Every structure is written in C-alpha cells, then in structure tokens.
Amino acid sequence: MSAVPAPTSPPSLLDRPAGGAFTLIFTTLPALLRLTCGLVGAVTALAVRTPPVRTGALLVAVAVLTAWSVLYAVRALRAGIGAALVTGDVALTTAACLLIPHLVAPEVLPGEGSWIAVLASTTVINTQATAAARWSVPAGLLLTAAYATGATAAGNPAEATAHAATLLGQTGLAAMMTAVMRRRIGRADRAFADYQGLRRDALIARTAREAERRQNRDLHDTVLGTLTMVGLGAVPDGSPALRRRAAADLRTLVGLADARSAPVGGRVAVDERLRAVRDAHPELAVTAELAPCAAPAPAATALADATAAALANVARHAPGAAVTLRLTTEAETVVVEVVDDGPGFDPAAVPAHRYGLRESVRGRLAEVGGHAEVTSGPGEGTRIRLEWPHVG
Numbered sequence: 001m002s003a004v005p006a007p008t009s010p011p012s013l014l015d016r017p018a019g020g021a022f023t024l025i026f027t028t029l030p031a032l033l034r035l036t037c038g039l040v041g042a043v044t045a046l047a048v049r050t051p052p053v054r055t056g057a058l059l060v061a062v063a064v065l066t067a068w069s070v071l072y073a074v075r076a077l078r079a080g081i082g083a084a085l086v087t088g089d090v091a092l093t094t095a096a097c098l099l100i101p102h103l104v105a106p107e108v109l110p111g112e113g114s115w116i117a118v119l120a121s122t123t124v125i126n127t128q129a130t131a132a133a134r135w136s137v138p139a140g141l142l143l144t145a146a147y148a149t150g151a152t153a154a155g156n157p158a159e160a161t162a163h164a165a166t167l168l169g170q171t172g173l174a175a176m177m178t179a180v181m182r183r184r185i186g187r188a189d190r191a192f193a194d195y196q197g198l199r200r201d202a203l204i205a206r207t208a209r210e211a212e213r214r215q216n217r218d219l220h221d222t223v224l225g226t227l228t229m230v231g232l233g234a235v236p237d238g239s240p241a242l243r244r245r246a247a248a249d250l251r252t253l254v255g256l257a258d259a260r261s262a263p264v265g266g267r268v269a270v271d272e273r274l275r276a277v278r279d280a281h282p283e284l285a286v287t288a289e290l291a292p293c294a295a296p297a298p299a300a301t302a303l304a305d306a307t308a309a310a311l312a313n314v315a316r317h318a319p320g321a322a323v324t325l326r327l328t329t330e331a332e333t334v335v336v337e338v339v340d341d342g343p344g345f346d347p348a349a350v351p352a353h354r355y356g357l358r359e360s361v362r363g364r365l366a367e368v369g370g371h372a373e374v375t376s377g378p379g380e381g382t383r384i385r386l387e388w389p390h391v392g
Contacts, residue, residue, distance in 0.1 A: 022185045023080070026178075030126040031076035034089070037122040038069020041115040050105045057102050065119070068092055081130040090139045093123040097143065100150030109156050112163045120147050124167055128174035136178075140171030267294040270334060271327055273304035278325055281311045290327040295334055299388050302364040303336050306372065309360035310338040310384045318342025321381070329390075336386040344380040361386075 042062045049055050072085055096103065096116055104114045120143055127136045127143075144167040151160035271290040278286050295303070307325065314323055321342035328335050361384060362372045370388035 022181060026129045027076055027080050030081060030130055031073040033122055034076075034126060035069050035073035037118060038066050038072075041119055042066045044115040045103065048105045048108050050107065052101065053105050054102045057099070061096060061099065061103055065092060065096065083131075086127060086131045086135075086139075089123050090127060090143065093119055094143060094146040096120075097146035097150045098153075100147075101154040104154065106154065106156070109151065109154055110159050112159065112166060116150070117147070117163050120163070120167060121170055124170045125174050128171065128178050133175050133179055137171060137175050140167065140175070144168055144171070268297050268300045269293070270295050270300045270303055270336075273300050274307055274325060274327055274336065277304050277308045277311065280308065281315060283319065284311060284315055284323050285321075286311070286323045286325050288325045290325070291329065293327055293329055293334055295388065295390055299334070299368045299370070299390070302368045302370065303334065303386055303388060306361045306364045306386050307336055307338060309364075314338070314340045314342060314382075317345070318382075332390055334388045334390050338384045338386075339381065341381040344376045344378050344382055346378060347374050347376055 045058060045062050049058060072089060075085055097120055100116055104116055108114050124140045124143055127139045144164050147167060148160040148164040151163065270293045274290055275288065278288050314321055318340055321340040324339045326337040365372045365386055365388065368388060370386065373385045376382040
C-alpha cells in the first residue's frame with residue numbers, strides 16, 4: 001500500500017477539544033486492542049500445531065506479530081498512530097492471512113474463531129478508526145480478499161465466504177461510524193472556535209469601552225472640571241488660581257499616563273497618594289486625618305482618583321466649604337471619607353448622564369472591587385465614603 005495519511009499525534013485539546021479527545025481515544029483504544037490481540041493470539045496460535053501447520057513457520061510468524069503488537073502499542077501511545085503503523089499493520093496481517101494453510105490447523109479454522117480471523121478483524125477495525133476513509137476502506141477490502149484466499153487455499157471455502165462477509169461488514173460499519181463521528185466532532189470544534197472568536201471580540205470591545213470610560217473620567221476630573229469652573233465664574237480669567245489649576249490638571253494627566261505605562265504590582269502608600277491629592281487643591285480648606293495605609297497600586301490609584309473627583313466637586317459646587325479628608329482601616333477594609341459642610345444636594349436628582357459621581361467616584365471603586373456611598377441633602381453638606389476590602 002502507498003502511504004496512508006493519518007493523524008500523527010493528538011491535536012491540542014485547547015484548540016480543538018472535541019477533535020483532540022476523538023484522536024486521543026482512537027489512539028489509545030487501537031493501541032490496547034492491538035497489544036491484547038497480539039499477546040492472546042500468540043498463546044492461541046501455539047496451542048494447536050497439528051499438520052499441516054509448519055511449526056517453524058508458525059514460531060517465526062508468532063514472534064514477528066507479537067513484537068509488532070508491542071511496537072505498535074508503544075509507538076501509538078507515545079506519538080500517535082501514523083501512516084507507518086497503519087501500513088505495517090495491514091501488510092503483516094495480509095501476509096498472515098495468505099499463510100493460513102501453514103499457520104492454522106484445519107480443525108480450528110471453521111467458525112471464524114481462529115487466531116488469524118481475530119487478527120484480521122482487529123486490523124480492519126483499527127484501520128477504519130485511524131486512517132482516512134479513502135485509504136482505510138481499500139485496506140479493508142485487501143484484508144478481506146487475503147483472508148478469503150488463505151482460507152480457500154486451506155481447503156475451507158465455507159470459512160472463506162463466512163468470514164469474508166464479516167470483514168466486509170466490519171469495514172463498512174466501522175468506516176461509517178468513524179465518518180459520522182469525525183463530521184459531528186468537526187462541527188463541534190467549529191462551533192467552539194466561533195464561540196472563542198465571539199468571546200475574544202467581546203473582551204476586546206469591553207476593554208475598549210473601559211479605556212474610553214477611564215479617559216472620559218480623567219478629562220471630566222481635570223480639564224472639563226476646570227473649564228466648568230471658569231464658565232460658572234468661580235475662577236476669573238487670567239487669575240493665578242486658574243494657572244495653578246491648569247498646571248495641576250496637566251500634572252495629573254501626565255501622572256496618569258505614567259502610571260498606566262508602569263508595571264502593575266506591589267503595594268503603595270494610600271496616605272501619601274491622598275496627601276498629593278489634597279495638595280493639588282490649595283483653594284480648598286481641607287483638614288486631613290490620614291492613617292498610614294498600604295494597598296495594591298490599582299486600588300490605591302482608584303481611591304486617590306475618586307478622592308480627587310470628590311474634592312473637585314467641592315471646589316466646583318461649594319468652593320467656600322470646610323472639608324475633612326479621613327483615611328482609616330476598619331476590620332479588613334480601607335475607608336476614605338470626604339466630608340464637607342457645603343449646601344449639599346439630592347443624590348437621587350442627579351441626571352443619569354452626569355459623570356461625576358457615577359463614573360469618577362463609584363465607577364472607579366467598582367473596577368477594583370470597592371464600593372462608594374454618597375450621603376447628602378439640601379443644606380446638610382455631603383459625605384462621600386469610599387471602601388476597598390483588602391486582604392491582610
């Protein structure tokens with residue numbers, strides 16, 4: 001036979017889970033079937049050696065086939081079943097079938113139960129399971145013809161006809177079963193690949209949305225906040241306070257860019273981050289009570305940025321208010337509070353499209369597994385409480 005294209009090794013179960021599992025199963029089972037048949041067949045063949053069986057030829061055949069069964073199993077389990085194993089298996093079985101007159105005693109040949117009959121059936125089934133149909137079906141026909149020829153030469157045409165029919169049935173059924181399984185498994189792998197593609201696209205889209213939200217928050221808390229204050233007349237054009245504010249916005253944006261380009265990892269001092277936030281708002285009367293506290297960089301950044309957004313809201317809506325900035329740890333939670341005695345507001349009345357509380361405060365904490373609470377009312381001032389549950 002010419003080379004038989006067949007899988008040489010199981011594909012990645014991560015890339016093609018169904019196809020990989022199919023190949024793994026249809027590598028292990030043929031290997032074990034060939035090994036079992038070879039060992040049991042050797043014992044059975046040597047049990048009956050009545051003439052015209054040639055003992056010398058039988059011993060050589062049994063030795064070769066047993067060695068081949070062991071080699072087949074070892075190679076299949078280590079590297080998969082390739083063209084060489086399929087071709088060798090068919091060739092050796094064909095030769096054994098043609099030598100039936102010299103290898104099988106006449107009294108054990110009838111009934112399709114001789115060791116060569118079992119060998120032929122095993123090879124037919126293994127070939128259908130491990131090779132493409134355009135090669136495995138002709139191989140099954142070749143083995144059928146070889147067995148019929150050998151059994152007829154041994155003087156038993158009834159056995160030749162009976163087991164030839166069995167081999168043809170095994171060839172057809174095993175080929176159809178394998179083809180159906182390959183087709184269904186191919187569909188399953190294509191569906192899995194489509195799902196992975198959709199999942200990847202969704203992840204990319206979500207990442208893009210998160211990046212857009214972060215950019216919108218940064219702009220809202222810096223440049224847009226400053227422009228809003230100018231528009232409301234809180235900061236006169238050309239005033240030193242406006243220049244300081246613009247410079248602080250620029251430093252904040254540059255710092256954000258540097259922080260996002262730096263490797264993520266390690267713990268940083270949250271109290272130092274909050275002092276920097278307080279110092280960026282010299283126009284506010286802020287009393288700071290900051291207990292020493294460390295947190296992973298993403299959590300510390302979220303707490304600092306949300307605090308900066310809260311102070312920016314005070315500067316924008318209650319510029320003359322007294323502010324208390326407090327950092328504590330309660331149980332296993334980092335707590336930051338921003339409290340002012342300004343005019344307050346009704347949180348439920350804030351339009352849904354406003355970014356300040358929804359994204360700049362609550363959104364930032366939610367991204368790192370934290371939580372933000374806003375308590376306020378007309379004439380009651382405002383309390384913003386930021387919580388991040390830490391471990392250890």
